[in-house]
Amino acid sequence: MQELREVLLNTLLAAGLYATMSYGLAVIYGVMRIINLAHAGLMMLAAYVTFALYTRYEMDPFLSLVVVIPLFFLLGVLLHRFVVRRLPRTTGTPTMQSLLLLFGVWLVLQNLAYALWTGDTQSILTPYTLKSVTLLGVRVGVPNLLVFGVSALSLLALNFVLKRTYLGRAIRAVTQNRDAALLSGIDADRLSAITFGAGTAFAAIAGTSLSTLYAFTPDFGRSFLLKAFCIIVLGGMESFTGVAAGALVLAFLENALAAWTPIPTSFQDAISFTLLVLVLVAVPQGLPGIARKVARWRASS
Amino acid sequence: MTPAPVSRRTLPWLLFAAAGLVLLLAPRFLDRGSLNDVWNVAFGVILACSWNILGGFAGQVSIGYSAFIGIGAYTTVLLALKGVDPYLTLPLSALLAAVFAVLIGLPAFRLRGPYFTIVTIGVSEAVRVFASGVSFTGGSSGLRMPAGSFDFSVNYASMVALALAVIALTAALSRSPFGAALGAIRQDIDAAEALGIDSTRFKLGAHAISAALVAVAGSLYAINFQYVAPGSVFDFRLSLSIVLMPIIGGVGTLAGPVLGAVIFSYLQIKLLTIPALRDSYLFIYGGLLILVMLFEPKGIVGLWNRLAASVRRSPGGSDAR
Amino acid sequence: MPADAGGATPILSVRSLSKRFEGLLALGGVSFDVEKGQIFGVIGPNGAGKTTLFSCIVGSLVPTSGEILFRKRRIGGLPNDAVVRRGVVRTHQIVRPFREMTVAQNVSVGALFGRGKRRGAEAASRVAAVLETTGLSHRAGALAGTLTIGELKRLEIARALATEPEVICLDEVMGGLNPSEILAAMALIRTIRDAGVTVLMIEHHIHAVVGVSDRILVLNFGEKIAEGTPREVVADPDVVAAYLGDETNPLLEECVS
Structure with a gap:
């Protein structure tokens, strides 16, 4: 019982962070049909910026989001303006060209981090890094709780923007029916720029959060990128509620396997990659596809 | 000016044979340092040209080829530790890599384009994580080949001969029905299937062939360095360079991967000797990738073709006709 | 009838x-x-x-x-x-040529991998015959990307015919x-x-x-x-x-x- 509670609570906490890092990827994919491999590099860079603000100005990592979010939004817009926009516009499926282009951006970001901060492993040690509290009978790290809070707030904010603003409706329209929405007079270029900025900002939120939980190097972020892929594929690529469900499923699998099987935690990353392959192959439409199949099966029987 | 129309076809082959002969005889007149450079270039050529069979001809971009280098290297080292002659392990390396390529390909090739690419990143990460975690790979400290008489000249000759063979093979493949099928798959997989091409079978074939060749290169690599560790042979950066060489040279072309491998290996050798540049190789790789994708997705070969076309069009270049 | x-x-x-x-x-x-x-x-x-x-x-x-x-x-x-x-073969309403191949290469894909699975000279003669039937012989060496829409429609038919369908x-x-x-x-x-x-x-x-x-x-x-x-x-x-x-x-x- 205790173990189950532990697994469920840890699942919830991890899922918040997973969802945050996946939404950045999902929103860019939805609007622009681009798979942003630079996402990993952006998370890594945000971790370093947070680190720099903490060591240089003693700014609390969570407080530093006030600086990091606008900074990375701007970085995303600039990246779109000077790099991504120069790609030939994609209509249906994402192109290899955009994937490899953003792969190049990722490598440049990595090198930037090497140049500025060397390849040494860094971490952020705040007074509360090693503190923990007891919640529902489970000991939980304070940073984990704070990260969950940040994730929850940013997801609520995203939800508000998507549901209540013109911009959000435009994003959802393009995501759901690209051709029709683009024909109906949405300024695709401006929308893409804002989307890329927002996706980058979400990568930054995730990066800052990760920097409070893990040590990092310029190579940091690859396994989290793969987790994010796994989640948006599970979530059905275009569905925003699906992403949240995908994050929960992956977080639960990782925690459950760690708690109830003898699989060593060093193999944990391999779980999400295996899951990624299985899901992509077995149910290309992800969880929404399964849900539809179940609904149809129940309706017919 | 041209002696006979036949020479247009045979000339490249004659040049190729001559260059091959010179390279194979190079140990008679080059010093060890230069031979090492040639060895590195030959290694790069094998990786780039083999990758090009699947990534270039068939258009299935995989960023996970370090797995095959690792399989080849470990097959050789593990068997050598059991007393098998390292060069006798090469066929088994090739076979194991081909089998692994088919096993991975069976699910992965159901995916198209970038989705396939992402799965290859995932698979190579999983392999790396696995290889670092189990004991038979020697863990993070790796394994050393059994002490014995190591002959660089044999290894040099094998690597160069394999590189030449791979170039000839890709040239032959590109003109064969197999190459035609891969080209059709790259350009429009639905149209290819609508004309009777079993796309999965051809993709699996291309994956297996290229994996086998890369694995043999991995075996030769392990014999040369007498040492193998998950951190070196399963490194993501290795996968990265395998992709970058053909992309910079000209993906899907015959000359592109060779050109890319030569430039790339040379660059790498130079970068390693200049401390200021050693730390900026990712910047150079990434920058090149961005430039190629934005301005000339067919790489240097594409650029060359474009220049040649514009020279032919301009009045100054009209004497070329 | x-x-x-x-x-x-x-x-x-x-x-x-x-x-x-x-x-x-x-x-x-x-x-x-x-x-x-x-x-x-x-x-x-x-x-x-x-x-x-x-x-x-x-x-x-x-x-x-x-x-x-x-x-x-x-x-x-x-x-x-x-x-x-x-x-049994079909053509596509929206033409789908292999744009980087010539017309003859496009058609040869059908000859090589269709029902006939021709090789070498047999494939070549099949391609030549189909190009003749569809009136594309004079464009055999042209890149498919350079054809007019009428020619592209005929190329679709030519490729399908090259598979030797019933x-x-x-x-x-x-x-x-x-x-x-x-x-x-x-x-x-x-x-x-x-x-x-x-x-x-x-x-x-x-x-x-x-x-x-x-x-x-x-x-x-x-x-x-x-x-x-x-x-x-x-x-x-x-x-x-x-x-x-x-x-x-x-x-x-x-x-x-």
Whole structure:
């Protein structure tokens, strides 16, 4: 019982962070049909910026989001303006060209981090890094709780923007029916720029959060990128509620396997990659596809 | 000016044979340092040209080829530790890599384009994580080949001969029905299937062939360095360079991967000797990738073709006709 | 009409074929037979399920239910490439050439991997013969990306013919052609039939389809509303109401005769 509670609570906490890092990827994919491999590099860079603000100005990592979010939004817009926009516009499926282009951006970001901060492993040690509290009978790290809070707030904010603003409706329209929405007079270029900025900002939120939980190097972020892929594929690529469900499923699998099987935690990353392959192959439409199949099966029987 | 129309076809082959002969005889007149450079270039050529069979001809971009280098290297080292002659392990390396390529390909090739690419990143990460975690790979400290008489000249000759063979093979493949099928798959997989091409079978074939060749290169690599560790042979950066060489040279072309491998290996050798540049190789790789994708997705070969076309069009270049 | 029509076993049989997409019924239990050597027209308004029907026949879509028999053997649900190697091929309404290949290379893909699986000189002669039939010989060395739309439509047919099919499904090969090109296309379709290939064709150009077909199937909202000779179909009140419209009828009578 205790173990189950532990697994469920840890699942919830991890899922918040997973969802945050996946939404950045999902929103860019939805609007622009681009798979942003630079996402990993952006998370890594945000971790370093947070680190720099903490060591240089003693700014609390969570407080530093006030600086990091606008900074990375701007970085995303600039990246779109000077790099991504120069790609030939994609209509249906994402192109290899955009994937490899953003792969190049990722490598440049990595090198930037090497140049500025060397390849040494860094971490952020705040007074509360090693503190923990007891919640529902489970000991939980304070940073984990704070990260969950940040994730929850940013997801609520995203939800508000998507549901209540013109911009959000435009994003959802393009995501759901690209051709029709683009024909109906949405300024695709401006929308893409804002989307890329927002996706980058979400990568930054995730990066800052990760920097409070893990040590990092310029190579940091690859396994989290793969987790994010796994989640948006599970979530059905275009569905925003699906992403949240995908994050929960992956977080639960990782925690459950760690708690109830003898699989060593060093193999944990391999779980999400295996899951990624299985899901992509077995149910290309992800969880929404399964849900539809179940609904149809129940309706017919 | 041209002696006979036949020479247009045979000339490249004659040049190729001559260059091959010179390279194979190079140990008679080059010093060890230069031979090492040639060895590195030959290694790069094998990786780039083999990758090009699947990534270039068939258009299935995989960023996970370090797995095959690792399989080849470990097959050789593990068997050598059991007393098998390292060069006798090469066929088994090739076979194991081909089998692994088919096993991975069976699910992965159901995916198209970038989705396939992402799965290859995932698979190579999983392999790396696995290889670092189990004991038979020697863990993070790796394994050393059994002490014995190591002959660089044999290894040099094998690597160069394999590189030449791979170039000839890709040239032959590109003109064969197999190459035609891969080209059709790259350009429009639905149209290819609508004309009777079993796309999965051809993709699996291309994956297996290229994996086998890369694995043999991995075996030769392990014999040369007498040492193998998950951190070196399963490194993501290795996968990265395998992709970058053909992309910079000209993906899907015959000359592109060779050109890319030569430039790339040379660059790498130079970068390693200049401390200021050693730390900026990712910047150079990434920058090149961005430039190629934005301005000339067919790489240097594409650029060359474009220049040649514009020279032919301009009045100054009209004497070329 | 071909000599073996009437009573002979059909080369292609479609039995209560249905295809559903995400709750939308694209085909709702369509059945028909095609005799060997026929030219079999399929007409109907946009969204009637015509292209879906072809996609199910050649296997680029898996039918939700129903059967497709080719020479009494089931082909429904087989992958596209396997169906082609058995002898049923289709062209695409929106042309899909291999743009980086020449016209001859495009056609050779069909010769190499279709039902014939020709190699070497045999493949080359097949390619040459098909290019001759489709009037593309003079463009053999041109890159497919440089062709006109009329030539691209013929390239689609040429590639499909190179697979040595017994049944060829032509999806709107006359779309975007001018009147003289349409006449040429009608002649080409008859040539293909005379060479022993059974032809199914989707066509919006009603004069052409009525002029060239032996039988016509009419689809509307995924259901068969009529089937028969061109004369029967154009006189069918359901067809007139659903699709053709009264004012075009005299014109149709004219082109049947």
